[in-house]
Amino acid sequence: MLTRYVEAASSYAQDIDGLITLITVLVGFWFLVAQAVLFGLIFRFRAKQGVKAQYISGEEKSQKRWVTIPHMLVLVCDVFIIVGAVRVWTDVKQTLPPADHTVRIVSQQWAWTFIQPGPDGKLDTEDDIKTIDELHVKEGATYHFQLLSRDVLHSFSVPAFRLKQDAVPGRLITGWFKPTRPGAYDIQCAEICGIGHGIMAARLFVETPEEHQKWMEKLSPVARAPTPQAEAEQENTPPAEGASAGAGAE
Numbered sequence: 384m385l386t387r388y389v390e391a392a393s394s395y396a397q398d399i400d401g402l403i404t405l406i407t408v409l410v411g412f413w414f415l416v417a418q419a420v421l422f423g424l425i426f427r428f429r430a431k432q433g434v435k436a437q438y439i440s441g442e443e444k445s446q447k448r449w450v451t452i453p454h455m456l457v458l459v460c461d462v463f464i465i466v467g468a469v470r471v472w473t474d475v476k477q478t479l480p481p482a483d484h485t486v487r488i489v490s491q492q493w494a495w496t497f498i499q500p501g502p503d504g505k506l507d508t509e510d511d512i513k514t515i516d517e518l519h520v521k522e523g524a525t526y527h528f529q530l531l532s533r534d535v536l537h538s539f540s541v542p543a544f545r546l547k548q549d550a551v552p553g554r555l556i557t558g559w560f561k562p563t564r565p566g567a568y569d570i571q572c573a574e575i576c577g578i579g580h581g582i583m584a585a586r587l588f589v590e591t592p593e594e595h596q597k598w599m600e601k602l603s604p605v606a607r608a609p610t611p612q613a614e615a616e617q618e619n620t621p622p623a624e625g626a627s628a629g630a631g632a633e
């Protein structure tokens with residue numbers, strides 16, 4: 384239902400949408416029933432000439448049923464909501480599926496810094512790629528994120544992923560996501576963090592593996608310098624017309 388308004392671009396987006404739909408349908412059903420009963424009774428027992436109003440204490444069995452039966456039925460619906468919610472919560476927040484990549488997300492007043500491994504696949508090495516207010520990820524890969532804050536509380540919110548996670552100063556918070564749909568999406572800070580909170584936004588780019596590889600080659604400081612292996616390959620292959628030196632040539 385929600386996908387009509389905000390595209391679903393992560394593996395668990397559908398589960399969260401399904402949960403919201405379930406809650407909307409169950410709560411909506413009881414809302415309509417309650418309103419129908421209320422207005423039905425108002426109409427049925429409206430003021431009539433010559434009829435005295437009744438005083439009803441609600442203590443008789445037949446009267447109590449109006450409360451106890453719906454109460455039980457609503458509780459049964461609650462069980463469905465609770466079971467659904469716990470299942471989704473466990474999947475999204477409690478479990479950490481094995482990661483293909485890790486990205487470090489540093490929040491501060493009022494910008495996002497994204498640090499991800501370069502071609503060596505390891506963080507904290509010299510080929511790390513650092514971007515500001517722009518996160519590039521690969522479709523179909525599972526990412527772990529390490530969320531940090533340099534100053535105050537922030538919240539990393541990606542509506543298209545149905546992901547929201549607070550950043551707390553002094554804590555490193557780990558979570559995961561798996562992008563499933565290429566495109567450009569919004570990232571927004573979702574925790575009041577000072578006068579620039581409203582403009583603490585970023586862009587998320589979900590790319591196909593080929594696009595992502597090109598982006599990485601363009602940005603990684605090490606990928607641009609040819610590795611010994613790449614140099615050996617270059618010597619063996621005749622230079623293509625118009626090709627520039629180094630990796631990243633099309």
Ligand code: CUA
Nearest residue numbers: 572574576580
């Ligand atoms: Cu950072 Cu609001």
